Amino acid sequence: MDAVRRNNVTLTGNPQGPAVLLAHGFGCDQNMWRLTLPALVEDYRVVLFDYVGSGRSDPSAFSPDRYASLEGYARDVVEICEALDVRDAVFVGHSVSSMIGVLAADMAPERIGALVMVAPSPRYIDDTGYRGGFSAQDIDELLDALESNYLGWSAAMAPVIMGNAGRPELGEELKNSFCATDPDMARVFARTTFLSDSRDDLKRVRVPTLVLECSDDAIAPREVGAFVHRAIPGSTLVTLDATGHCPHMSAPEATNEAITRFLADLR
Template structure:
């Protein structure tokens, strides 16, 4: 299989620099990293890709069975790293991709040597002693709305997820990204994302890890960032002075500064 074509792999930056893999979240694609790449390209070999079912990936490779679990997305990530023969790469995962990175690093420790998590959440549903931000009923309503009217759901939820109501162009960009995703594939990814529980996986993480949370994020509240930080031995937690769930778009300066400081410390 041509992995580069399947996952629309793009490689840019310094070909002799350490590898940094940028992995997008639900409903997004690699274009969401366009404000991050310039901060990395001079020193690092930057790898971008689209999960199957997102962006310009090869839709014919989609399998509902494979992608009904985060393991399927982790396998995409590992296969991209293998195809490029990456060693000791830093995997930067936004939102659900932070948990994908945890699984990928466990599966291929020789390929992924560090993790940077942007607005991560191991579980979106509240549980005893754990606040994920949503009740089980909230998530079922969210998924039912998405499955019955995906375009309408996108228009409603994108501004909520993005935050920054004073900058409506950001919400419109996320809405357009959602709407560009095949609805049937998006439904599978949504269920996989919002019903996942990766809390136990965090405890097995043994690579250097940066956790970037936003000061105000309705999708991943600060209690979640604190949980992730506490669960991963030796991790570093940075709270960005940012609003919303996509700080690499809404607060790229602060996000890039925290990310490049983490990368520099590893060199």
């Protein structure tokens, strides 16, 4: 049960129901799913956890080498599923966790039976024939700022990531979550997140997949959602009437409705 302790796993919901894993994004923790839980706990066995280096995970388990790639985080997901004997789970991943879920499903197909990608991006840097939303220089400057002044970077970037300028409390919550993360561990996760290229991994997805994009997202523009949808055979793309990169926080009703409709279709 090392994975349960290491990743601060929390179990809630219906223990007899199908398993749903909720996986947070960079700089966040499992608390960010609190507005999603009411829509799931009656019918589903819900598994929440914190990636190592985030939330209340075990900081002594952090390894810069292991977490220098998304595969390290995906191995943690698989080990959580093994420790709980979870099979055919629905993996709901926010942002970079969407790609971690893709890798986990490829590593252990018996453990992950479906994917829900919330504001996914397989590559943040623009490439020939691909718009990720950022130039290589943009990402270099972002990472340099994070390296030199993590708290200042958090204060500046959280409102941009969250969007919804008319609701500053959302950006403040995200900033506080960033600031609660150990800066050295956050730097590793940030480089892994923003420099990864998971586009080829999408082609190997063979499970039912829901792609949720926002109508206006500065971090994952709609071209990215369309790319992910095209790359995954048989996937479903839903554009939420939501702004920002965290619709499960800023538009929980629309997000929950899309997720629960997808889950109902699987049963």
